[in-house]
Amino acid sequence: MTARILVLGCGNPSRGDDALGPALVARTRDWLAQHPGREVRLVEDFQLQVEHALDVLDADLTLFVDADASCNAPFCLRRAMPERDASYTTHELSPEAVLHAARVVTGRDPPPAYVLGVRGERFELGEPLSPAASGHLEAAWDELMELLDDPRPSAWDARAAGW
Amino acid sequence: MTHVLETAAHPRALRRVAIEPLTRVEGHGKVTILLDDQNRVHQARLHIVEFRGFEKFIQGRPYWEVPVLVQRLCGICPVSHHLAAGKAMDMIAGVRQLTPTAEKLRRLMHTGQMLQSHALHFFHLASPDLLFGFDSDPDRRNIIGVVREHPDLAIRGVTLRKFGQEVIRHVAGKRIHGVACIPGGMNKALTIEERDELRKQTPQIIRWCQDAVRTCRDLLEQCEHAPIFGVFPSNFLSLIRKDGALDFYDGGLRARDAQGGTIFDHVDYTRYNRYIHEEVKSWSYMKFPFIINLGDEDGWYRVGPLARLNNCDFVDTVFAEHERQIFREAANGGMQHATLAYHWARMIEMLHAAETIERLLDDADITGTDLVVHGERQSEGVGVIEAPRGTLFHHYKVDENDMVVRANLIVSTTNNNQAMNEAVRNVCASYLDGNKLTEGLLNHIEVAVRAFDPCLSCATHALGRMPLRVELVDAEGQVIDCMVKESDGTCVSQTP
Numbered sequence: 001m002t003a004r005i006l007v008l009g010c011g012n013p014s015r016g017d018d019a020l021g022p023a024l025v026a027r028t029r030d031w032l033a034q035h036p037g038r039e040v041r042l043v044e045d046f047q048l049q050v051e052h053a054l055d056v057l058d059a060d061l062t063l064f065v066d067a068d069a070s071c072n073a074p075f076c077l078r079r080a081m082p083e084r085d086a087s088y089t090t091h092e093l094s095p096e097a098v099l100h101a102a103r104v105v106t107g108r109d110p111p112p113a114y115v116l117g118v119r120g121e122r123f124e125l126g127e128p129l130s131p132a133a134s135g136h137l138e139a140a141w142d143e144l145m146e147l148l149d150d151p152r153p154s155a156w157d158a159r160a161a162g163w
Numbered sequence: 164m165t166h167v168l169e170t171a172a173h174p175r176a177l178r179r180v181a182i183e184p185l186t187r188v189e190g191h192g193k194v195t196i197l198l199d200d201q202n203r204v205h206q207a208r209l210h211i212v213e214f215r216g217f218e219k220f221i222q223g224r225p226y227w228e229v230p231v232l233v234q235r236l237c238g239i240c241p242v243s244h245h246l247a248a249g250k251a252m253d254m255i256a257g258v259r260q261l262t263p264t265a266e267k268l269r270r271l272m273h274t275g276q277m278l279q280s281h282a283l284h285f286f287h288l289a290s291p292d293l294l295f296g297f298d299s300d301p302d303r304r305n306i307i308g309v310v311r312e313h314p315d316l317a318i319r320g321v322t323l324r325k326f327g328q329e330v331i332r333h334v335a336g337k338r339i340h341g342v343a344c345i346p347g348g349m350n351k352a353l354t355i356e357e358r359d360e361l362r363k364q365t366p367q368i369i370r371w372c373q374d375a376v377r378t379c380r381d382l383l384e385q386c387e388h389a390p391i392f393g394v395f396p397s398n399f400l401s402l403i404r405k406d407g408a409l410d411f412y413d414g415g416l417r418a419r420d421a422q423g424g425t426i427f428d429h430v431d432y433t434r435y436n437r438y439i440h441e442e443v444k445s446w447s448y449m450k451f452p453f454i455i456n457l458g459d460e461d462g463w464y465r466v467g468p469l470a471r472l473n474n475c476d477f478v479d480t481v482f483a484e485h486e487r488q489i490f491r492e493a494a495n496g497g498m499q500h501a502t503l504a505y506h507w508a509r510m511i512e513m514l515h516a517a518e519t520i521e522r523l524l525d526d527a528d529i530t531g532t533d534l535v536v537h538g539e540r541q542s543e544g545v546g547v548i549e550a551p552r553g554t555l556f557h558h559y560k561v562d563e564n565d566m567v568v569r570a571n572l573i574v575s576t577t578n579n580n581q582a583m584n585e586a587v588r589n590v591c592a593s594y595l596d597g598n599k600l601t602e603g604l605l606n607h608i609e610v611a612v613r614a615f616d617p618c619l620s621c622a623t624h625a626l627g628r629m630p631l632r633v634e635l636v637d638a639e640g641q642v643i644d645c646m647v648k649e650s651d652g653t654c655v656s657q658t659p
Contacts, residue, residue: 013340014220014235045339046238050287051325092238104311105318125236126220 002039003151006059007144008052009044010066016127017120020067023129023137024118024144031145040148047092053102053110060111061151064095065144067133068117074136075118075143077160082110112153114160116140194587194608196595207591209584209612210447221570226255226544226561230344233557236572239618241339242276242331243550243575246412247557249344250546254433255561256346257538264531265348270412271523272334272343273548274516277411278368279327280551281468281513284616285379286320289506292610293382298603316378319371323513326361326368330520333357348535358524365521369482372514376486379510383503391593393502393586393611396421397463398454399470400439400578402549403429407476409487409515411549417474418454418464423498426454432547435556441573451581452573463581466553467615468508473498480522483515502586505614550575552616576617586611 009025011018025044032038043055048064056062064080082103083096093101095115102110118140122130129137147156197206217236224232230248234241246269253261261269291309302308309317328338334353335341342350383389403417404410415429416438430438441450442459453462464470472491478484490499490507499508523529546557553575560569576583590611595604 012235012238014232046241049283049324050321051328054321054325105314105321125216 003060004058005038005040005148005151006055006062007040007042008048008055008062008064009042010047010064012046014126016122016124017130017133018067018123019129020118020120020133020137020140021065024065024116024140027141028144028148038148048095048098049093050098050101052093052098053105056098056102056110056113057106061153061156062111062113063144063147064098064113064115065140066095066115066117067120067123069120069123071117071119073119073132074139075116077143077147077156078115078117079157079160080113080115112156114147114156116144116147194612196591196608202595204591204595207584207588207608208446209580209587217572218570221559222567224567225565226252226559226567227346227565229559229567230346231340231342234340237574237618240276240280240550240552242272242335243548243555244557245341245344246273247546247548247550247555248559249346250413250548251544251557251559252346252546254544254546255541255559257541258347258536259538260536261348262531262533262536263528264352265534265536266412267523267526267528268334268349268353268534269344271353271520271529272331273412274519274523275327275330275334277327277551278330278372278513278516278520279324280616281509281516282320282323282327282375284551285375285506285510285513286317286323288613288616290316290320290382292606292613293379293386293506297388297607297610298601301602301606319375323368323371323375326364327516330361333361345535347537350534352532352534353530355530358530361520362524365517365524369514369517369521372510372517373482376507376510376514379507380489383507386503389501389503392607393589393614394500395502395585395589396500397465397582397585398426398457399473399498400454400464400466400554401471401474402432402547402554403474403476405429409471409475409478409512411512411516413548416547416554419474419498421498421500423473426457432556433545435545435547436558436571439573441577447580449577449580450573452578453581463585464578465582466575466578467505467551468512469499469505470553471549472508472511478511478515480515480518483511483518486511486514502589502611502614505616509616552576552618553578574618576615579615579617583612583615583617586614 007025007028009021011021013019013022022044025042028040029042032040032042041059043052045052068076080095080099082099084100095113099110099113118133119136120130120133143159146159193210195208195210196204198204220236221229221232230245230252233244233248236244249269286309294313295308331341332338334351335343336351344350398418398420400416400418402410402414404414416432416435417428417430418426418438420426427438438455439452440455441452443450451459451463453459454464455462472487475487478487490504490511493499542562543560544558548555555575556571556573558571559567562568587608590607594607
């Protein structure tokens with residue numbers, strides 16, 4: 001059976017490099033239109049919230065895609081594990097907190113999930129993607145294609161480890 | 164209504180405590196408190212530390228793009244901005260009356276937003292304080308604590324929020340970035356299948372909302388702080404329907420004073436700037452609106468659920484009206500002034516939203532296809548709605564090339580700016596004055612601010628941002644203690 005993949009992109013398209021997540025979701029949507037038959041569900045939102053735990057529970061494999069102001073350029077890929085963190089105390093949640101919410105709601109570990117964080121530099125209202133982020137977007141897109149080409153946790157773990 | 168504790172007489176001789184950012188509050192807010200050596204409070208202020216520049220973002224854009232564009236101002240209430248701008252652009256397009264279907268679709272979308280926003284606030288942001296206590300263990304006082312100890316409550320919160328978002332998605336075609344509202348009407352009809360999909364869920368949603376009102380009422384009855392916490396008199400402002408009913412989408416402006424007396428009523432909202440001005444203060448980026456004829460000292464007001472339920476004469480849905488009567492009777496028929504009553508009012512509004520959604524879905528007009536009307540192009544437009552957090556004003560001027568040349572937005576949180584400051588001062592004076600500072604006591608301040616559900620956001624949420632920073636500054640201005648909580652939850656002491 002084909003794995004049901006969830007690509008969950010976050011960010012504000014009008015906030016400079018915060019648009020990286022939505023840009024990757026939009027590009028994936030176009031790509032899927034050209035490559036039908038893939039079990040890929042796309043969700044886009046400004047920020048993660050508790051209800052996204054329900055989206056995660058409906059998938060076999062989740063990829064959170066977001067701008068990252070602190071990772072190394074051009075992007076980082078990492079496995080996300082359920083974890084309680086300080087993001088529970090705001091209007092937005094971290095990927096780990098969403099997974100934790102999913103675990104608490106169901107009493108079992110959620111399906112494997114990964115974070116593709118794309119390095120962003122500038123987040124001002126009304127600004128386009130910075131030149132640096134535009135380059136990071138291309139690199140992240142290549143990575144995303146590799147991930148969708150082999151949607152197995154072991155393969156994604158290997159890529160996250162740099163293999 | 165003078166602003167005691169807004170400005171200390173001798174600030175240089177005082178210690179400064181900053182809470183930055185506020186937790187469970189969207190955006191970048193900061194509270195500073197000046198204390199003397201005996202921990203007596205001399206000054207307390209809620210600051211907004213981020214300059215937003217919304218108006219500049221909008222200027223120079225074609226007017227028909229604005230309803231879509233403004234959704235990106237805020238990730239918390241994009242539908243509110245979308246609809247307020249849409250109403251303003253109706254005026255620009257010379258449209259005074261929408262088709263019945265277009266207006267009902269907008270109302271449906273708006274009530275969906277109201278329901279999901281109120282559900283998020285109560286179940287996930289406010290209930291931890293009410294369930295576990297303001298100064299309970301912070302490890303327990305959060306949404307995960309709620310999920311663990313009250314799983315049914317937490318799951319209902321998620322499901323209610325999801326339903327509200329499904330309403331938005333069906334009306335707009337997408338949950339975010341939709342192009343539902345266009346000048347003069349709506350862009351998309353609701354199909355019978357979409358209507359039926361939503362309709363089959365409404366009985367359960369209404370029952371859960373009724374339970375939520377009762378739960379909230381019970382929690383407030385059990386809360387030892389409720390009768391005294393953040394209780395202060397104020398004016399109230401909201402939209403009101405012609406017959407005095409609660410209305411989230413349209414109506415005239417009504418302002419009432421602390422005793423319930425009318426300041427103005429059924430004012431045409433396009434003339435808002437003849438009744439309301441905004442004061443600038445040097446210590447905050449957020450302006451302070453006030454009612455002109457009362458002046459800046461006495462003319463500030465509260466907006467949002469508490470103001471709406473205090474101001475309206477009735478609610479036009481059965482269950483919510485019953486709850487409104489209980490709400491008003493609890494204040495002996497007068498105005499409710501307790502900050503925590505915001506939560507109660509919010510849950511009554513959530514119930515009203517659920518009932519309204521059901522009524523709209525049962526209306527034959529809702530699946531109509533007559534969606535747009537046209538008029539004679541105007542150069543100026545004002546749109547006002549009741550957003551989840553309160554009255555939201557959008558005002559635009561457009562040139563002969565259809566470009567926006569001026570924009571003025573007064574968002575709900577700005578309308579509540581002075582009131583939130585009053586709540587902070589009230590709580591500081593009642594709970595902090597003379598006491599040793601603890602996390603629990605500082606949370607009391609956050610509880611007061613959170614009751615307004617302020618949204619200070621610009622929806623930038625890149626990973627790795629927004630640490631929590633608490634500074635203690637001595638009388639000479641030197642930082643003597645500093646604790647930083649990173650976005651992953653780890654705490655680091657940065658004491659010099």
